[in-house]
Amino acid sequence: MTIRVVVCDDEELLREALSRLVSVAPDLEVVATAADGQQAIDAVARYAPDVVLMDIRMPVLDGIDATRRIVQNRRGEHVPRVLMLTTYDLDSYVYAALQAGASGFLLKxxxxxxxxxxxxxxxxGHSILAPEATTRMIEALQPSMPSEDDKAVVAAIQSLTEREREVFELLAEGMGNQEIADRLRISRYTVKVHVSNVLSKLGLPDRVHAVLAWSRLRGRI
Structure with missing residues (x-):
């Protein structure tokens, strides 16, 4: 199945470069581009994409406000997932983006x-957090995330197979499935299975929580 993407960035050259990077993958299709948050909202209404690559700092309407409107104002309809892109590795942007309903955060x-x-x-349906996220960013996100029983999570980690543990460690570094596959020399599909198993065994809803759990518990596992 092809994933339909809208690319939103106010810099034309970067917008075109991102579009090319996305389009080279046979399973990804750029259906529209946008130069500001309002154009992104209009593109979502017209093209019903699966994912919006969203810049943060833009004229007319910034990416965080645009994300909030896209996610909240289309109840009962197809709601795309929003992946935030920025050059700014700052706590406040990560927190605000996820609070607005973004599903992930990567640096450009x-x-x-x-x-x-x-x-x-x-x-x-999963989330992703840039591996460049600093300790301060993780601490800033921690209060907004549901807490897990640390002893239960530590015990669950001990139950992981050797391969699942390897995948968990790389997942916690912020690696994507293809990067993990390349590192471990296994298929991307196999990585997806391992990631699903890890999250299920640890009782974690997504990859962001895996990063948080690893950061909080790595001294005890």
């Missing part, structure tokens, strides 16, 4: 395969 200088895999991840 992320490797091209990580960007493409990030689109696939959020399109599948």
């Amino acid at each position: 200088d992320a490797p091209s395969e990580r960007l493409r895999d990030g689109i696939r991840i959020v399109a599948s």
Whole structure:
């Protein structure tokens, strides 16, 4: 199945470059581009994409407000997932983007395969957080995330197979499925199965919580 994507960035050259990076993948299709948040909202209404790549700082309407309107104002209809892209590695942007309803956050200088895999991840209903996220960013997000019983999570981690543990560690570093597959020399489908098993065993809803759990508990596992 082809994943339909809208690329939104106020810089024309970067918008075109992102579109090319996305379009080279046979399972990804750029159906529209937008130069500001309002154009992104209009493109969503017209093209019903699966994922919106959304810049944060833009004229007319910024990416965070546009994300909030896209996610909240289309109840009962097809709601695309929003993957935020920015050059600004700042706590406030990550927190605000996820609070607005974004499904993930990557820096614009992320490797091209990580960007493409990030689109696939959020399109599948999961979340992704840039591996460049600092300790401050993780601490800023922590209060907004549901807390897990640490002892139960630690015990669950001990129950992971050796391969699942390897996948969990790379997942916690922020790697996408293709990067994990390349590192472990296994297929992307196999990685998806392992990621699903890891999240299920640990009782975690998504990849972002996996990063948070690893950050909080790595000294105890």
